Amino acid sequence: MTGRETAWRLFAHEFLASVQEETGVGERPVRHVLSPLGARMNRVLVVGTLGVPEPVGKDPAAPFLRARLTDPTGSFSVTAGGFQPRALGAFQAIRDPQRSLVVGKAHLYSGRDGAAYGSIRVEAVRAIAEEEYRLDLAETLRQTLRRLDLLDDIRGGRGPESAESAARAGVPPLWWAGATRAVARYPSIDLATFRAPLASVLREIGGGSPPVPVSAPAGNVRVTHTPAPSPVLPPSAAVRAQEASFLDIVDDLAERSADGYADLKEALGLAERRGLHGDRAEELLNGLEESGVLEEPIVGKLRRA
């Protein structure tokens, strides 16, 4: 009944382990990424150190930026394109890494190798002070611990049996629903592996010094630079990045279209503006269709399979 998707608080290690996706029914189905700890995310609110965003496409007329948001447990891939003008404007203005609060939509991309990886399409971002950052980390930690306990209870048969009894026990019905699904979809995860990284969060909240960017040591020291690693990315990673970029386009178009499909011509046009030219884009599209990520049920109309 809610008109708005709740912004889940979670850390990067939980987000990175999220490989399940659920698509709703109806004309405009809502997609949710399901985490092993029961976050059933359409929207997320995350904090960390936001790196300087880098352009993904080549066309200056269709900018698309990607950055990493790093928290004590890992890092999120966060993106902003022309469909998120507010976020794009903010991304373009970032010159140095900064503590940031990000609200955005969670997405899952499945590469052709079958591996799924999550990314956040940013809706809005704000630089935050150190105290706010610690307060937000503490809130996320508190909620993560409560969700871990809830999951543990449900697995052990001690959890609430309905959304109503959850609410009566003080458990948000949304959390109960997510945890119940997670138990079914991730039956064999080890909760301890999710609990362990939280110690580093606590250290950071406790007022550990903020990470200092590593700079060249001053003084009479000889600095030897080993040759930088080859700038050429392994082909699979490059292809995956292109696939992610293409799927981004398809998702954006589908979300904005009245019928829920992305128009093939429009998608190829936008891909071209991001440096994915004709043949290469077709090849990519064929690959995605072959591997069952995308389908074209109506000629010229694409959607997620």
Add this chain to the structure above:
Amino acid sequence: MSEGEPASPNAPVELRLRDLRPMDAPVIIVARVVSAERREITRRSDGGRRPVLSGLLSDGTATVRFTWWDPPAEEVERGMVLRAGPIQLREFRGRPEITFTWKTRVAPASEADLPELKEDELPVRTVAELADGDEGFRLQVRIARVEAKTVSVGQERRLLHEGVAFDRSGSIPFTAWSDFRLSEGAAVRIVGAYVGVFRGQAQMILDERAHVQPSEGSELPSLEEWRTPIATAIGLLEAGRGSSHATVEGTVVGLSPPSGLVFRCPTCGRGVANGLCRAHGAVEGIPDLRARVVLDDGTGALTLNLDRIATERLWGGTLEAALAGLRERPDPGRIEEGIHTALFGRRLVATGRASADDFGLTMYPDEVRIVPAGGPRDLAGLRTELEDGPR
């Protein structure tokens, strides 16, 4: 039931509505008519019309739907006490329903015939547990506020007392149809109240059957505590379909339209779209500021409806300055963007009435403020929780 098992299956038993269940013996009930409506049902076989009276019966232990086939011609009024039996009993969606058939003898009865309720027989409830249709419970609450009001009921003018009562579990609005001499801050024990729904929200009704006694109330929060409450999780507030008085704490994740500069009808104050008021047609709209702030605490989200004063205070700008700015740069979208920039990602605490509809929760806050920056609270608690490890 108190009489024990009947001696023969044919000896009629008198049951309280709370104890109704299918049985072989004929069942007699004594109950008051809470509501009744007369209709006619068209028979499918011959198209003949058959009168039927249906509504709700209550004896203080429970409220049950009833259907009375071929009722008498004289008026069956709300408040009448009836003795009826043998009744036909069936279950509909897990709740008992009573039918008076041609075999049922229905006669007027007196108040004294209603089952006697000993106070300690009734279950103790908390405010949070109360739901529409509940009755036959005990409750201990403190009065948060109460005021007298005169209303017209048909031709009659009646004095009633309206207010809000609370315990540790929550708050509930109430309406008292008699003067129970309730006063602000007083702790009371209530028996014989029932719960109805008014504008989609649970409300406690105290009529002439209710008993109200002063109590010590040492377990109840003080009025002071009620006024400075701890935040409720938005997801739980939503599960309870809102509250007459709640405090929430969350982070601003966005603005909903219309936010920023709006125009209002000079007559009724409604929003004006394209120079047209829904009620008054073409009007010269009066500029106003508002913000519909989406507040999210990770368990749920709600819309905070802020008026001009609250919007100006949180934003740091004024309507006058915004209008002056428009003469320089005529783009009203900049005002909304300015409010978004000022509020996005900020932590707010808001207190007020929260109501739920199909679009989610909305609060018109009596009070809203930005949570001052400060380090996290209860670090020690978090450390213990973390180190306790999986249970």
